[in-house]
Amino acid sequence: MKQRSYLALEGITVEFPTKSGPFCALDKVDLNIEKGQFVALIGHSGCGKSTLLNAVAGLNTPTKGVIFLDGEVIDRPGPDRAVVFQDHSLLPWLTVEENVALAVSKTAQGKSRNEQRDWVMHNLELVQMAHAAKKRPGEISGGMKQRVGIARAIAMQPRVLLMDEPFGALDALTRAALQDVVMDLQARLNNTVLMITHDVDEAVLLSDRVVMMTNGPAARIGQDLAVDLPRPRGRLSVIDLPAYADARSEIIHFLHERYRNPSLAA
Numbered sequence: 001m002k003q004r005s006y007l008a009l010e011g012i013t014v015e016f017p018t019k020s021g022p023f024c025a026l027d028k029v030d031l032n033i034e035k036g037q038f039v040a041l042i043g044h045s046g047c048g049k050s051t052l053l054n055a056v057a058g059l060n061t062p063t064k065g066v067i068f069l070d071g072e073v074i075d076r077p078g079p080d081r082a083v084v085f086q087d088h089s090l091l092p093w094l095t096v097e098e099n100v101a102l103a104v105s106k107t108a109q110g111k112s113r114n115e116q117r118d119w120v121m122h123n124l125e126l127v128q129m130a131h132a133a134k135k136r137p138g139e140i141s142g143g144m145k146q147r148v149g150i151a152r153a154i155a156m157q158p159r160v161l162l163m164d165e166p167f168g169a170l171d172a173l174t175r176a177a178l179q180d181v182v183m184d185l186q187a188r189l190n191n192t193v194l195m196i197t198h199d200v201d202e203a204v205l206l207s208d209r210v211v212m213m214t215n216g217p218a219a220r221i222g223q224d225l226a227v228d229l230p231r232p233r234g235r236l237s238v239i240d241l242p243a244y245a246d247a248r249s250e251i252i253h254f255l256h257e258r259y260r261n262p263s264l265a266a
């Protein structure tokens with residue numbers, strides 16, 4: 001039997017029907033991610049990053065190709081793949097605790113009510129949000145909502161954590177604090193993660209690999225860069241390492257030289 005990676009995308013083509021005929025967003029994309037790897041997906045706006053992530057989430061169906069997770073074909077959404085979106089998508093009428101509990105109830109077979117409650121609080125503690133358990137989303141800041149969104153996702157113990165620009169709507173300092181949370185979680189839990197970002201420093205700081213996409217239509221993977229930085233990582237401990245500068249430079253050359261932003265092309 002063929003030995004596949006934990007998450008294996010094989011020949012993924014996605015075409016969308018449009019008035020002027022099919023629009024090819026992704027063209028025969030192959031991507032292999034091992035268990036416990038943190039992979040960032042980077043590329044210019046509109047290249048197809050969300051299309052790729054949504055295919056893994058089961059939210060869109062590839063026109064061609066197959067996605068395998070732990071040897072099983074993925075063709076629909078499931079609680080084994082939790083998604084964190086840029087917009088936290090918490091239910092406003094539920095408290096922080098209830099928002100996480102709702103997700104946990106879908107995946108907590110065999111857990112008593114008390115065990116589920118403890119699990120919810122444990123995950124809120126991991127993102128330093130236990131103190132706000134009784135608040136509603138309208139009573140907490142954007143950064144705090146994103147922390148809760150992350151707690152909700154990891155509390156489901158997904159096989160893959162998918163993040164679509166999770167910090168895109170946050171100011172720079174809040175964003176940095178959330179990156180630290182994600183680094184801490186990765187050190188403790190070693191999740192398998194696929195994360196979309198537009199931020200080169202964020203990609204290098206958080207990831208084991210940075211996968212760079214070519215400009216669409218018919219986008220492909222243009223470069224797959226291993227980030228050779230020790231873990232656990234801290235922002236100040238890696239920033240002066242040559243490997244940090246090298247990775248950063250590779251990505252910037254890819255984005256601004258090899259595949260320039262198509263909307264800036266003369």
Ligand SMILES: Nc1ncnc2c1ncn2[C@@H]1O[C@H](COP(=O)(O)OP(=O)(O)OP(=O)(O)O)[C@@H](O)[C@H]1O
Nearest residue numbers: 016018023025044045046047048049050051052216
């Ligand atoms: N449902 C759809 N119907 C038609 N075209 C679509 C559809 N969804 C996405 N597209 C097109 O597919 C291409 C890829 O879109 P996608 O949202 O995946 O890009 P992206 O890299 O995630 O962009 P951004 O960084 O701006 O979020 C774009 O040209 C987009 O217009």
